[in-house]
Amino acid sequence: MLNQLDVKVEALKPANCGFDVAWSKHFVEKYHGQPIKSVTLSFEAFHQQGEFIITKHGVEGSLIYSASSMLRDEIENNQKAVMYLDIAPDTTKEKLIEKLSKPRGSRSLSSYVEKTIGIKGVKMGLLYEVLSKDDFANVQKIASTIKQLPVSLIATRPLDEAISSAGGVSFESLDENLMLKNISGVFCAGEMLDWEAPTGGYLLSACFASGVVAGNGVIRFLK
Ligand SMILES: Cc1cc2nc3c(=O)[nH]c(=O)nc-3n(C[C@H](O)[C@H](O)[C@H](O)COP(=O)(O)OP(=O)(O)OC[C@H]3O[C@@H](n4cnc5c(N)ncnc54)[C@H](O)[C@@H]3O)c2cc1C
Known part of the structure; x- marks a missing residue:
């Protein structure tokens, strides 16, 4: 008018909004509504520690809102935005490699990750979203993914929800x-x-x- x-x-x-992510059906069914705490979100020059929630459609919450204007603009320009999560922000990649490289007997590497470095539940689910079965045999790959886990955002949630x-x-x-x-x-x-x-x-x-x-x-x- x-x-x-x-x-x-x-x-x-939309500003201070959630985003859509193409989560697997299994991940959404098991983890939607669950908080991810505490993680560091990185996108270009943005690095911030905080928390957010896994939703049926993707991600939502204070940490996501903080980066949302940059992520929204990136999606507008390139149809997607890849944010990186450090899901073990209080430890280094080297420490993770050291812990994961110790003899683990008959335990699978995934149960060993849970036991030794405390990555479990929804954070473990996130790892399964991006790592293949072969990757789970590779200590370096697991450690680098824990420190820099890519999440592809494909759209902003609608203006009505922002x-x-x-x-x-x-x-x-x-x-x-x-x-x-x-x-x-x-x-x-x-x-x-x-x-x-x-x-x-x-x-x-x-x-x-x-x-x-x-x-x-x-x-x-x-x-
Ligand atoms: C869930 C949520 C959480 C938020 N949390 C925070 C926070 O923690 N901190 C913060 O700073 N901000 C927060 N915000 C944002 C903040 O609430 C808004 O930025 C702010 O309220 C906008 O104020 P406004 O007066 O511009 O619009 P509104 O508050 O939307 O007011 C517009 C008013 O106009 C009325 N209206 C619409 N059309 C008509 C019409 N045709 N005739 C008559 N009246 C009409 C509406 O009913 C409404 O009352 C939050 C927003 C949401 C949705």
């Missing part, structure tokens, strides 16, 4: 009171505006702040 009235509006995109949105009414269409330059008496604030921020209070703070600016603008306009 605003576009038709010559107000510049950037397309809305915590917030990028895009909206462009600042060049607004005056300093957040009134539309083209439509006198119509003010914009909050998520209507073209900005995005991480969650954790920043969104609400900026929504309230822009609400104050627009509200004061309304008073001035009415006077």
Whole structure:
């Protein structure tokens, strides 16, 4: 509606959102709803330790939201984004190799991984998602995957599910009171505006702040 009235509006995109991952049927059935704690997520220059949840569709949660704008833009440009997880962030690859290289008797390497380095449950499930049976015979491969486990994100979850949105009414269409330059008496604030921020209070703070600016603008306009 605003576009038709010559107000510049950037397309809305999901922000602080979850992503789709092509998990195997077995993995989803067994692990959806389970938290992954604590892991380090890396994507390009982004490295952050935290936690997230495995969903029926993919991944969701605070750590994912923190990287979501970069991951979303990568998917937009390249149809997918590969994030890397360090699922044992408190130990080094060398330490893992050392532990995994000790004699393990008749135990399979997978049960040995669980026993010696405590990778189990959903984290073990993640390893099974990316390693082949042959890989599970290769200590180096297991250790490097634990430290850098690739997860391919293929789409953002829909805007309706997102915590917030990028895009909206462009600042060049607004005056300093957040009134539309083209439509006198119509003010914009909050998520209507073209900005995005991480969650954790920043969104609400900026929504309230822009609400104050627009509200004061309304008073001035009415006077
Ligand atoms: C699950 C969830 C968790 C979040 N957690 C955080 C957090 O921890 N920290 C943080 O900073 N931010 C968080 N956010 C984001 C934050 O809540 C939003 O950025 C913020 O509320 C947006 O404020 P707004 O006023 O722009 O829009 P809204 O809060 O969406 O307000 C818009 C209002 O307009 C009303 N409305 C819509 N259409 C019409 C109409 N035609 N006529 C009349 N009224 C209408 C709606 O009912 C709504 O009340 C979270 C969001 C979600 C969804």
